[in-house]
Amino acid sequence: MKSIxxxxxxxxxxxxxxxxxxxxxxxxxxRKTGIGATVILGIAAILAAFILNASLSPxxxxxxxxxxxxxxxxxxxLFTKDFKQHFKNSLIRQxxxxxxxxxxxTPAGKISRYEFESSTLFKHRIDRYRGEDLVDGQIDKTKIxxxxxHAEYKTTSTDSKGRRKTHWHTIFKGLFFIxxxxxxxxxxxxxxxDSAEKLFGRLxxxxxxxxxxxxxxxxxxxVDFEKEFVVYGTDQIEARYILSTALMRRILEFKRKxxxxxxxxxxxxxxxxxxxxxxxxxxxxxxxxxxDFEIVRDYLEDVILAVGIVEDLNLNTxxxxxx
Amino acid sequence: xxxxxxxxxVVLFILVVVGMYNSLIGKKNDVENAFAxxxxxxxxxxxxIPNLVATVKKYMEHERGLLESITTLRARAVSGNILPxxxxxxxxxxxxxxxxxxxxxxxxxxxxxxxxxMDLQRSLNEVEEQLSAARRAFNAAVTTFNNAVEMFxxxxxAGMMHCSRRQLFxxxxxxxxxPDVKDLFA
Numbered sequence: 001m002k003s004i005x006x007x008x009x010x011x012x013x014x015x016x017x018x019x020x021x022x023x024x025x026x027x028x029x030x031r032k033t034g035i036g037a038t039v040i041l042g043i044a045a046i047l048a049a050f051i052l053n054a055s056l057s058p059x060x061x062x063x064x065x066x067x068x069x070x071x072x073x074x075x076x077x078l079f080t081k082d083f084k085q086h087f088k089n090s091l092i093r094q095x096x097x098x099x100x101x102x103x104x105x106t107p108a109g110k111i112s113r114y115e116f117e118s119s120t121l122f123k124h125r126i127d128r129y130r131g132e133d134l135v136d137g138q139i140d141k142t143k144i145x146x147x148x149x150h151a152e153y154k155t156t157s158t159d160s161k162g163r164r165k166t167h168w169h170t171i172f173k174g175l176f177f178i179x180x181x182x183x184x185x186x187x188x189x190x191x192x193x194d195s196a197e198k199l200f201g202r203l204x205x206x207x208x209x210x211x212x213x214x215x216x217x218x219x220x221x222x223v224d225f226e227k228e229f230v231v232y233g234t235d236q237i238e239a240r241y242i243l244s245t246a247l248m249r250r251i252l253e254f255k256r257k258x259x260x261x262x263x264x265x266x267x268x269x270x271x272x273x274x275x276x277x278x279x280x281x282x283x284x285x286x287x288x289x290x291x292d293f294e295i296v297r298d299y300l301e302d303v304i305l306a307v308g309i310v311e312d313l314n315l316n317t318x319x320x321x322x323x
Numbered sequence: 324x325x326x327x328x329x330x331x332x333v334v335l336f337i338l339v340v341v342g343m344y345n346s347l348i349g350k351k352n353d354v355e356n357a358f359a360x361x362x363x364x365x366x367x368x369x370x371x372i373p374n375l376v377a378t379v380k381k382y383m384e385h386e387r388g389l390l391e392s393i394t395t396l397r398a399r400a401v402s403g404n405i406l407p408x409x410x411x412x413x414x415x416x417x418x419x420x421x422x423x424x425x426x427x428x429x430x431x432x433x434x435x436x437x438x439x440x441m442d443l444q445r446s447l448n449e450v451e452e453q454l455s456a457a458r459r460a461f462n463a464a465v466t467t468f469n470n471a472v473e474m475f476x477x478x479x480x481a482g483m484m485h486c487s488r489r490q491l492f493x494x495x496x497x498x499x500x501x502p503d504v505k506d507l508f509a
Binding site: 183184218219220221236237238239240241244245319320321323 | 455457459462464
């Protein structure tokens, strides 16, 4: 895996030509959007003038306004769609392969819903499942796969006038990472952010013991780890075999570095990790110049963050029977 | 009316006592279960020793004494009629002897590079890691049990049941100083 240090020269030689091309394309698509928006807003203004002239109710003014705004949004989507695709297929793919040539990138791909569910990290019923930016490959001895995911469920409510309204609630949104774990195991161990114990202390721990939707509660001896996480598993010894004292420290450090909730599951000899990162990774910013080293470095840092989990958790140490 | 209240109080009291009794028994059994698991993994370790001896014997001419002593220790451990305390002492000595063998291996590059030995070393690493996990599981079970024995109100119940604190499984000084097999592998 490559680091940020030598990136400057790679940027100068390999990425600049791509960026120049993309920058032209970006300006072109922005210009098209601008022209489209001017035309749409012009028509909307004429319509508004007509409405005012015909002295219709001022509420009618909302009609050209709403339709105009929707059309401008549509034009934005239409004229930037190709650029976004090109951006991901050229720049982002290059940046990912700079980090490791074995990594394959599928902009429209995602971790399958089946895999997401088999991690057992989130038990809520899923009504909408979306994702993008799938990366897979092998870092030294460890196979990895990750993508952005957004899983939601919906509820409907009826207001006093009898109108039905649908609400979408996020189950998980962020980076979902799967890696081949370096030890063999048969059961299931999940590591979840700890909220009950933080709030209620010892009583919280008791409540966790009675959590019927999860396996047995496993009390770890690392006090700092126990404060941040709660562990459930099918086997007390296997959970500790997986979560060695060293790995617990590494997970804790990773959590502190990320500063967002981290869920982990060890199932089917694989490691599943759900990191609730807020930002949308690998997306171009349309209103800013992309011919800028700092911006490209941000993309690189996002890739390294995900791929670096292998090193962060020491997954390439293969001194046990699993090679 | 008063009779009903009295009845409810008595039933509640009985329920609480039964609950405490059962939870203490459950925790005691967890401790025993965890101890039995350590035993299972120790047996796995015993099974690997003849392999280890057979693999290194061809190469190690000067360490005959070391190999013989580990074979004798293993024979004593699997003989069956030993007390738990004795088993712990024997295993500490086995750990020490295995550490010695691993250090000696450094002098035999051919042996160290052989596929047979590398596979064996992986298995040994795995057993050691599992053993450490089993010890930690045992200690966690003992801590939960000891908390119940000493904390109010379960301590009253524990007193009547003659439950007393259990000892944690501590790793002896000698074992801690053993060279780490993992380091040798690097």
